[in-house]
Amino acid sequence: MSILSVRNLSFRYQQATVPALRDISFEVESGTVTAIVGANGAGKSTLGYALAGYIPHFFKGEMQGTVRVNNADTRQTPLASLVTQVGLVFQNPFNQISGAKLTVAEEVAFGLENLGVPREEMTMRVQRALELFGLDQVANQSPFALSGGQQQRLALASIFVMEPPVMVLDEPTAQLDPVGTREVMESIVALAQRGQTIVFMEHKLEWVARLASRVLVLDQGALVAIGEPRQLLARADEWGLNETRYARAARLAKARGLIAKDALLPQTLEQAREILDL
Amino acid sequence: MDIHITDLAHSYPNSVEALRGVSLDVPSGSQLALLGQNGAGKTTLVKHLNGLLKPTRGTVRVGDWDTREHSIAQLARRVGFVFQNPDDQLFKTRVWDEIAYGPLNLHLTQEDVNTRVERALEACELGNVRDSHPYDLPLWQRRWVALASVVAMQTPIVVLDEPTTGQDAFGLARLVRLLEFWHAQGATVIAVTHDVDFAVEHFSELLVMAEGRVIARGDAQILANEQVVKDAALDAPQLMRLARALGWQVLPVTPKQFVEALASH
Amino acid sequence: MNQSFFLDRASGLQALHPLTKLMLALALIVTAFTVRWLFISIALFVCIILPLAVWGKIWREVLRTTITLSIPLAISVTLVQGFFFPGAQIVLWQIGPFSLKREGLEFAFVIITRLLVIAGTGLLVVYTTHPADLAIALVQAGAPYALAYIAVSAIQLLPEMQARAQSILNAQQARGLETRGSIGVRIRAFVPLIAPLVYGALENVQERALALDARAFRSTRIKTSWRELHDSQAQRAARLILAAYSILMIVYAIATAFLSR
Numbered sequence: 001m002s003i004l005s006v007r008n009l010s011f012r013y014q015q016a017t018v019p020a021l022r023d024i025s026f027e028v029e030s031g032t033v034t035a036i037v038g039a040n041g042a043g044k045s046t047l048g049y050a051l052a053g054y055i056p057h058f059f060k061g062e063m064q065g066t067v068r069v070n071n072a073d074t075r076q077t078p079l080a081s082l083v084t085q086v087g088l089v090f091q092n093p094f095n096q097i098s099g100a101k102l103t104v105a106e107e108v109a110f111g112l113e114n115l116g117v118p119r120e121e122m123t124m125r126v127q128r129a130l131e132l133f134g135l136d137q138v139a140n141q142s143p144f145a146l147s148g149g150q151q152q153r154l155a156l157a158s159i160f161v162m163e164p165p166v167m168v169l170d171e172p173t174a175q176l177d178p179v180g181t182r183e184v185m186e187s188i189v190a191l192a193q194r195g196q197t198i199v200f201m202e203h204k205l206e207w208v209a210r211l212a213s214r215v216l217v218l219d220q221g222a223l224v225a226i227g228e229p230r231q232l233l234a235r236a237d238e239w240g241l242n243e244t245r246y247a248r249a250a251r252l253a254k255a256r257g258l259i260a261k262d263a264l265l266p267q268t269l270e271q272a273r274e275i276l277d278l
Numbered sequence: 279m280d281i282h283i284t285d286l287a288h289s290y291p292n293s294v295e296a297l298r299g300v301s302l303d304v305p306s307g308s309q310l311a312l313l314g315q316n317g318a319g320k321t322t323l324v325k326h327l328n329g330l331l332k333p334t335r336g337t338v339r340v341g342d343w344d345t346r347e348h349s350i351a352q353l354a355r356r357v358g359f360v361f362q363n364p365d366d367q368l369f370k371t372r373v374w375d376e377i378a379y380g381p382l383n384l385h386l387t388q389e390d391v392n393t394r395v396e397r398a399l400e401a402c403e404l405g406n407v408r409d410s411h412p413y414d415l416p417l418w419q420r421r422w423v424a425l426a427s428v429v430a431m432q433t434p435i436v437v438l439d440e441p442t443t444g445q446d447a448f449g450l451a452r453l454v455r456l457l458e459f460w461h462a463q464g465a466t467v468i469a470v471t472h473d474v475d476f477a478v479e480h481f482s483e484l485l486v487m488a489e490g491r492v493i494a495r496g497d498a499q500i501l502a503n504e505q506v507v508k509d510a511a512l513d514a515p516q517l518m519r520l521a522r523a524l525g526w527q528v529l530p531v532t533p534k535q536f537v538e539a540l541a542s543h
Numbered sequence: 544m545n546q547s548f549f550l551d552r553a554s555g556l557q558a559l560h561p562l563t564k565l566m567l568a569l570a571l572i573v574t575a576f577t578v579r580w581l582f583i584s585i586a587l588f589v590c591i592i593l594p595l596a597v598w599g600k601i602w603r604e605v606l607r608t609t610i611t612l613s614i615p616l617a618i619s620v621t622l623v624q625g626f627f628f629p630g631a632q633i634v635l636w637q638i639g640p641f642s643l644k645r646e647g648l649e650f651a652f653v654i655i656t657r658l659l660v661i662a663g664t665g666l667l668v669v670y671t672t673h674p675a676d677l678a679i680a681l682v683q684a685g686a687p688y689a690l691a692y693i694a695v696s697a698i699q700l701l702p703e704m705q706a707r708a709q710s711i712l713n714a715q716q717a718r719g720l721e722t723r724g725s726i727g728v729r730i731r732a733f734v735p736l737i738a739p740l741v742y743g744a745l746e747n748v749q750e751r752a753l754a755l756d757a758r759a760f761r762s763t764r765i766k767t768s769w770r771e772l773h774d775s776q777a778q779r780a781a782r783l784i785l786a787a788y789s790i791l792m793i794v795y796a797i798a799t800a801f802l803s804r
Contacts, residue, residue, distance in 0.1 A: 015414075039446040040418040054753060080762050088757050094703070095750040098758065099696030101675060102549065109769040111757075116764035119771075126769075144699070147316070159757060174444050177316050177472050178513055203446060206516075240447045245475055245516040249533040249540075258540050272520050276540070330713050349723070350716035359717040365746060366707070367714035369738030379735075383719030413742050427718065 001071065002027035003165055003197050004051060004086075008065035011046060011055055020046040022221040023065070030165070033188075033198045035208040035229070038218035039240030044201040047218065048170045050074070051199060053082030070165060084115070087164035091171045093151035096158070097143045104146070104154060105130065105139040111162045129161040132194075133187050149180025153187050160191065167191065169200040173207075185211065205233050206244045209267030217241075234265040246272040279306050279341040279356060279434040279466065281327065286336035288322055296322040298490035299336070304466060306434070309457065311477035312470045314487035315511040320470045323487070324437045327468070328357040340435065355384060358433035362440045364424035368412040373404055373423055376412055380431040391430075398430040401456055418444050422452075429456070436460060438469040442476050454480055474501070478515050478531045486510045498531040548669045556599030557671045560774045561680035564672060566785040568664035573789045575660040577796035581649060584656030592663040601670045609662045617655045624651040674699070679768050688766070704740075711739045 005027050012019040020043050028034050036044050049055045056063045057079040067074045069085045090096055101107040108129055112122045130136040133153040138146060143154060152172055159167060169188070173181040185207050192198055192211065202208050208215060208229055215232045217225040219239050225232050236243035247265040250272065254261055259275055266272035281304040288297040297319045304310060312320045325331040326338045329350040338345045340356050358380075361367065370376040377398050381391045399405050402422045407415060412423050421444065428436060441453055457480055460467050471477050477484060478498040486494040486501075488510045494500040501507055501514050513519070517536045521529045526543070530536040551557075556564070571591065575584045596602035628647030636643040674695040681691040715735045716722065722732045755761075 039448060040444070041416060052757070054756070058753065058756065079756060080759065083757055083759055088753070090750060090754060092750060095747055096754040096757075098692075098755065099699045100678060100692050102673065102699075106675060106769050111759050113766050113768055114759040114762045114764075116762070116767050119767060119769070122767065122769060144703070155754075162759065171444075178474075179315060179511060203444075237447070242445075242447050242450065245533055245536075246520065249517055249520075249536040252533050252537045253540055256537055256541065258537065269516065269520055269523060273523055276520075276524060325713075328717050330717065349721070350713075351719045351721045354717055354719040357717075359714075361710070361714050361717075363710065365743045366710045366739055367718065368742065369715075369735050380718040413746070431718070 003030040003070060004028035004199070005068040005071075006051075006065070007068075009047075009050060009067060010062075010064040011050060012062045013046075014060040014062075016061070018221075019062075020221050021050065024218075024223045025065075026216060026223060026226055028166070028197065028199060030197050031195045032214060033192045033200070033212050034214045034216065035212035036199065036201045036216045036218060037203070037205070037208060037233075037239075037241055041220070042218040042239075043221040044218055045170050046221075048088060048168050048199075048201060051166070051168050052086040052088040053077065053079050054088070057082070083164075084162060085164055086166045086168055087159035087162060089152075089155050089159055089167065089169045089172055091174045093148050093155060093175065096155040097151065102142060103140050104135055104143055107143045107154060108135075108158050108161050111158055115162065125161050125163075129157040132160070132190055133157040134183070147180060148176045149183040152176060152180065152184050156184070156187055156191075160196075166197045166199065169198065171201050171203065173202075173204065181207075203242055205236060205242060206246075206268055209233060209244075209271070230264055230267055230271065233267050244268070250275065280304065280339075281435065281466065282337075282339040283323075283326070284337045284339075286323070286326060286338060287334050288326070288331060289334045296490055300490075300492055301336075302485075302492065304468070306466055307461070307464045308483060309461060309467045309481050310469070310483045310485055311481035312468060312485050312487065313472075313474060313477060313510065313512055318487040318510065319490040320487050321439060322490075324359075324439070324468060324470055327353075327435065327437055328359050329353040330359075351383070354380075354431070354433070356433055357435045357437060358428035358431045359437045360425055360428045360439060360441065362443065364417070364420040367424060367427070368420060371411050372408070373410050373412055373415075373426075374399075374408045376423055377404075377426045377430050380427050384431065394430040394432060398426040401429055401459055402426040403452060418446075418449065421445075422449075425456070429459075432463075433465070435466045435468070438467065438471075440471060441469055442471055442473040450476065474513055475515050486512070499529070501531075502529045548666075549673050550601055550604065550670045551673075552600040554598060554600045554671070556595060556601075556667070558773060559671075560772060560778050561668075561672050561677050562684055563778045563782055564668045565680075566782045566789075568668050570785045570789050571664050572661055573792045575657050577792045579799075581653065582656075584653065584660045588656065588659045588663055592660065592667065595667055596663075599667065599671045601667075604670060605663060605666045608666055609659055612662055613655060613658055616658065617651075620654050621648065621651045624648070624654070673770065675768070675770055676772055679770070679772055682766075683772075692760075704744075707743060708736070708740055711736055711743075714739075 007025050009021055009024040010019055011021040036047060038044050049059060050067050053074040056075055074082060098107060098110050101110055105126055108126045109122055112125060130139050133156055135153060135157055138150065146154060173184050176184060188198065188211060212229050215227060215229045216223060217232060217239055244267050246269065247267055250259060250265045253259045263275055266275055283300055283302040286297055286300045289295045300323060314320050322331060326333060326345060327340060329345045329348060332346050340353060345353060368376055370379060374395060377395045378391050381394050399408055402425055404422055404426055412420055442450065445453060457467060484498065484500060485492055486506055493509055494506045501518060507514050515531050518529045518531055526539065528539060530539045571587055575587055593602060596605040624647040625643045626641050628644060628650050631644035631646035633645040634642045635645050678691040678695045682688055720732055720735055721728050
């Protein structure tokens with residue numbers, strides 16, 4: 001049974017004339033990493049909200065179809081319960097700092113405090129989360145003293161510590177520099193290696209190719225393609241995605257007859273080497 | 279309009295020395311990309327161009343003006359600045375009014391203002407949202423409103439702070455067209471950016487900074503120098519890294535260059 | 544980066560339960576306002592507040608801050624009340640048409656010393672109480688969780704608001720906004736500076752609310768806490784006594800004011 005099941009999901013925000021999501025259906029298996037890509041305005045964030053239950057419980061509008069998390073219908077389940085099933089991490093690192101805690105460790109513990117976890121267990125889980133995301137050295141610093149990459153890892157740790165079966169990451173590196181981006185992506189790799197079910201929205205296709213086992217392409221609210229990353233990303237220009245330079249160079253090389261016409265476009269450095277080292 | 283920076287140093291009130299002696303001449307019409315990690319001094323440097331920061335030591339001349347002798351509002355006539363966070367400037371209830379705000383501050387005739395706003399709306403593809411409330415638009419579109427308000431000011435020098443953040447392929451293509459528009463106008467464009475690949479493809483000149491100093495200046499080939507790339511904590515462009523991994527001697531930068539080089543191997 | 548006023552020093556005062564400290568602060572302030580003795584406030588400040596600050600190892604900061612806060616106020620209050628207190632008779636010093644009168648100076652003295660007590664007790668609480676502990680204590684005392692959270696987070700997020708205000712100022716100046724000059728100029732600068740702050744705050748509020756929900760903020764389970772709050776029978780008893788004392792003093796003050804009509 002899939003951990004996430006979306007059937008004919010459509011949604012229109014209350015003030016909008018055009019629907020943000022149109023008849024979307026897909027399943028996510030436990031332990032997988034799924035990437036959702038699409039041009040700006042395609043509906044990636046909206047889909048993220050629907051997976052986490054913020055649609056319909058937080059955002060007003062017209063929702064049709066169903067989203068089931070562990071077989072529970074998000075419409076019938078209260079948000080307080082849903083947030084323990086699907087943890088959502090947002091783009092802006094700063095807005096996710098609660099502001100009520102003076103240290104990184106306390107900040108990570110915040111969610112567990114709200115869930116009434118006993119202190120002993122809390123300490124253990126927080127320590128584990130700090131180590132997993134490389135924050136144990138800064139555990140006693142103020143969250144506001146951290147770099148962007150560290151703050152975003154803090155957001156990841158704070159959600160991870162609540163042990164949600166699914167984590168949804170909405171463009172987690174959009175506001176980070178390359179160093180921060182790498183730190184966060186490596187954290188996501190670590191999460192995936194532990195078998196965490198991850199759904200992430202992303203523009204940087206090289207990382208999508210590296211991390212995801214499956215890609216969903218959104219275009220103006222509709223799901224236009226699902227499949228294996230390398231296959232799908234080769235059609236990046238159809239959907240307004242930022243294809244990697246490797247792919248673009250390979251495309252030109254194909255046109256010049258320098259590589260086989262049926263060769264699959266590479267999205268990462270390793271894939272490019274494979275094609276060219278022959 | 280030329281820019282002349284002589285031995286510029288800047289220390290913040292908390293005594294962090296963000297710039298340690300930068301000397302730079304940027305001739306009129308240049309298109310320059312500023313690379314380096316956070317804290318290298320890139321933003322500190324460009325904030326001296328429109329007077330947001332004044333030198334602790336050294337001088338910054340924008341055309342014939344010494345920036346210490348002019349207010350920020352005065353320098354705004356010569357240097358347009360697009361900030362990273364559009365929400366720091368959007369305050370009008372209509373996109374059209376927001377874009378008109380800058381030109382109106384320049385005391386132009388209403389006709390001039392209208393022409394400029396229309397041109398900016400077109401260049402930034404905001405025509406169909408001209409009457410919308412900026413905050414009803416998504417973040418990526420608000421970024422374009424902020425860009426449009428600087429386009430409308432038609433300053434001889436334009437500074438962009440991380441213009442590629444959050445842009446999809448359409449947005450990047452539009453940005454490239456904007457750069458070409460500015461180039462055709464003879465405007466000087468200086469962009470602070472993390473996106474090394476975008477920088478090497480669309481800027482004829484790169485400036486690499488580390489720890490408050492300029493450590494390299496030139497075309498994309500300066501990134502072939504592994505020491506420079508390491509000191510600045512940058513990633514070399516994707517294709518350069520690939521070429522190096524393939525053991526090539528000459529390191530191409532753009533897809534076209536790469537394919538040329540591939541043909542000759 | 545210190546985002547709050549809390550000074551982390553091991554001391555008895557720090558270890559006290561936040562509610563105990565709040566009750567103490569209340570009792571001191573009530574005393575300063577209800578006891579009809581000219582020197583009550585200064586006596587409280589010197590004999591109780593400062594020794595407590597020494598106990599809490601924060602006396603330097605308390606002294607420094609109260610003096611910095613009160614000097615400008617003290618000067619203006621003294622001058623205004625000294626020269627213009629209504630119905631004053633006893634002249635101490637004559638300058639031209641203006642006379643400094645004793646009743647005015649006494650009144651000024653009362654105001655200033657009461658402010659010292661308020662500032663002093665406020666600082667005693669804020670410097671020695673971890674914000675999270677304060678939130679827990681407020682919740683234990685019956686305040687709604689959301690309110691306690693807002694009170695505590697507002698303090699930490701204030702520096703960020705200031706930084707944002709600075710960014711906005713920069714952005715608008717860079718578009719030609721003049722901020723120096725005539726009143727007209729400054730008034731025109733108001734909307735371009737305030738509107739982004741408000742809009743931005745509203746945008747952020749929504750995202751923050753989402754992020755809080757993601758941390759189970761609205762969960763109805765009984766909350767636990769990472770930090771341990773220490774309380775004791777003695778403190779509980781002390782709080783009751785202080786509360787009773789404060790109520791009695793307020794009643795006494797109202798009664799005497801009423802009866803002397």
